[in-house]
Amino acid sequence: MFSNILVVCVGNICRSPMAESLLRKALNDIDKKNCIVSSAGLNALVGKKPDSAACQLMQSKGIDISLHRACQLNKEMIRKSDLILVMESSHKTSIEAEEPTAKGKVFRLGEWGKFDIPDPYKQDLKVFESTLKLIELGVAQWIEKL
Numbered sequence: 477m478f479s480n481i482l483v484v485c486v487g488n489i490c491r492s493p494m495a496e497s498l499l500r501k502a503l504n505d506i507d508k509k510n511c512i513v514s515s516a517g518l519n520a521l522v523g524k525k526p527d528s529a530a531c532q533l534m535q536s537k538g539i540d541i542s543l544h545r546a547c548q549l550n551k552e553m554i555r556k557s558d559l560i561l562v563m564e565s566s567h568k569t570s571i572e573a574e575e576p577t578a579k580g581k582v583f584r585l586g587e588w589g590k591f592d593i594p595d596p597y598k599q600d601l602k603v604f605e606s607t608l609k610l611i612e613l614g615v616a617q618w619i620e621k622l
Contacts, residue, residue, distance in 0.1 A: 480514075482559070485562070489524050491595065518549055522547060529596070529601050568582045585618065591613075
């Protein structure tokens, strides 16, 4: 069992905060509360709140992500993580190039369905809704494997 899961996107204000909260809830629902789930960004908008569309969609699911603040991915976070879930194949490449010890523990959130999750940043709510559906699918597929 993984005890420390890190979810990564670019800015850490849209995809990864939504995925982090959904993954944490799903793990709690299957009584795996001892697993730490966190998120970070490859080029984080450090200290920024989640995008309002992300907050709105998560609130509609009964999850409040408004207190999240974006943080920058660093080597210590990578080393501490047992599993790192990224949104796009290029994120995996970037992390493994930055920290070679990450090889073998970085996977796409959409790994099992063979899909990337495109960035909805600065797009309309419909794009965020599509993104959230992909995140939910990826989380569900990972929960089956964990």
